[in-house]
Amino acid sequence: MKILLIVSTLIFALQIDAFSQKEIEYILTHSPENNKINITLNFKEIEAENVKLIIPRSGPGTYELTNYRAFVQKVTATTKLGNKLQATLGIGSYFEFTAKSNLISSISYSVDINKMEKELLSASSSSKKRDKYLGLLGYSVFGFIEGQEHLPINLTINTHTNWPIFSTISPSVERKNGSASFKASNYAELADAQYLLGEGVYISSVPNSPIPLYIVVYSETAYDIEEIGRRALLALNGLKTYYGFIPMPHYTLCYEFLTPISPRHDYGFSMEHLNSMTASFDTKHAVTAYEEHPNIGSTIHHIGHSWIPLRSYGKGYRPFEWQTAPLIETIWLNEGFTWYVAYYYVLNNKGIINRFNKIVSTAPEYINKKSLRKLSLLGSSQYAADFRIGKNLFARGALLAYELDKKIIKQSNGSKSFKDAVIALMGFTKKNNRAFEYEEIEQIITKAVGIDISDIWVKWQEPILKH
Numbered sequence: 001m002k003i004l005l006i007v008s009t010l011i012f013a014l015q016i017d018a019f020s021q022k023e024i025e026y027i028l029t030h031s032p033e034n035n036k037i038n039i040t041l042n043f044k045e046i047e048a049e050n051v052k053l054i055i056p057r058s059g060p061g062t063y064e065l066t067n068y069r070a071f072v073q074k075v076t077a078t079t080k081l082g083n084k085l086q087a088t089l090g091i092g093s094y095f096e097f098t099a100k101s102n103l104i105s106s107i108s109y110s111v112d113i114n115k116m117e118k119e120l121l122s123a124s125s126s127s128k129k130r131d132k133y134l135g136l137l138g139y140s141v142f143g144f145i146e147g148q149e150h151l152p153i154n155l156t157i158n159t160h161t162n163w164p165i166f167s168t169i170s171p172s173v174e175r176k177n178g179s180a181s182f183k184a185s186n187y188a189e190l191a192d193a194q195y196l197l198g199e200g201v202y203i204s205s206v207p208n209s210p211i212p213l214y215i216v217v218y219s220e221t222a223y224d225i226e227e228i229g230r231r232a233l234l235a236l237n238g239l240k241t242y243y244g245f246i247p248m249p250h251y252t253l254c255y256e257f258l259t260p261i262s263p264r265h266d267y268g269f270s271m272e273h274l275n276s277m278t279a280s281f282d283t284k285h286a287v288t289a290y291e292e293h294p295n296i297g298s299t300i301h302h303i304g305h306s307w308i309p310l311r312s313y314g315k316g317y318r319p320f321e322w323q324t325a326p327l328i329e330t331i332w333l334n335e336g337f338t339w340y341v342a343y344y345y346v347l348n349n350k351g352i353i354n355r356f357n358k359i360v361s362t363a364p365e366y367i368n369k370k371s372l373r374k375l376s377l378l379g380s381s382q383y384a385a386d387f388r389i390g391k392n393l394f395a396r397g398a399l400l401a402y403e404l405d406k407k408i409i410k411q412s413n414g415s416k417s418f419k420d421a422v423i424a425l426m427g428f429t430k431k432n433n434r435a436f437e438y439e440e441i442e443q444i445i446t447k448a449v450g451i452d453i454s455d456i457w458v459k460w461q462e463p464i465l466k467h
């Protein structure tokens, strides 16, 4: 009886706890004349010494370590009695509080956006601050309290009264000025989104799109927003034609055309998110006019990530370990399958197979002696550090996809193809609401297409030197 009573009391306490800690409030405050933004988290009281404020060091699909903690300053907690506690640096990517016996319910910090852009040489990894513009990548500025990343979030953004506010979380051409609120179902959704503020941000809703499709631009040169929209729609419709469906409720393409801040900074890379992509280009590469055959391979590739891996992924990709660059064994699948669909089918570029073969045949020995799985583990944090690692991951994955496709089409007399394999992987993630294990990939594909694929599967798992 006594045990039962304790158990029921515990359950009751847990229920109370869950009820009173329904969500975390985030407040982002910014003024145009300041290069820093301020962020405040309000939450149910916690003992200060148990709190770690985690600042991300990576995001899904970045495959690199980025020290965002270096741009976070003045981390301060407020106690129940209104006293301020200063945080200290932890031994990982976090801040902590050493003061004992203090309940805290609020943490504030600032992020130096200019310092971030100056120090991160990859333009696609950094948030930006300009005259009439603030462009924020969620994971570059928002931290979280370790253990609370599952809680829903209510975010309020406050800025200059004239500044319109846009977020990819709930995109709309109608923007609120000065202050706006957004809901995220958990930290991952808050971190995955982009936030674009200011009078320098232009939005267009692309007509005749099968889902709401938005183009959002900040540019330091002339550009043609309608042409950007036309190309985005071509890419989206191409993917829809291939897969037969679009899994995203809406989609936003965020473009920056920027004057390089130094010759050492890299522009031109894009980054995929659940329902959006960001592209940070040099002004020289702004889209300025209609072209009959524009190069939209990268756009198709990044939108295509909304199918794989954003909605179909292996372990490590999601749930994501934000404070590190987690080991991911399936980068070849994330990238290679997307490259294959984008170029071989959507762009109907059959010659792309030669390019993949050339990448593999000219790879250095240190790459060719690695199995697919080991190369992916290496790429988890160094995908672009030596881009031959990244290229060989997508090339090997795409060649695996190509050989699977040929065999499946041949043996099923054209009734099945590689597409059925990808749709089955997506179905697995949706049904089980979890990442697939490495050993499950071959089984899921085999079951979906009804064909023994083990010869191709085994061959591509091996180091290239053993082929």
Ligand SMILES: [Zn+2]
Pocket (backbone or CB within 6 Å): 301, 302, 305, 334, 335, 338
């Ligand atoms: Zn990619």
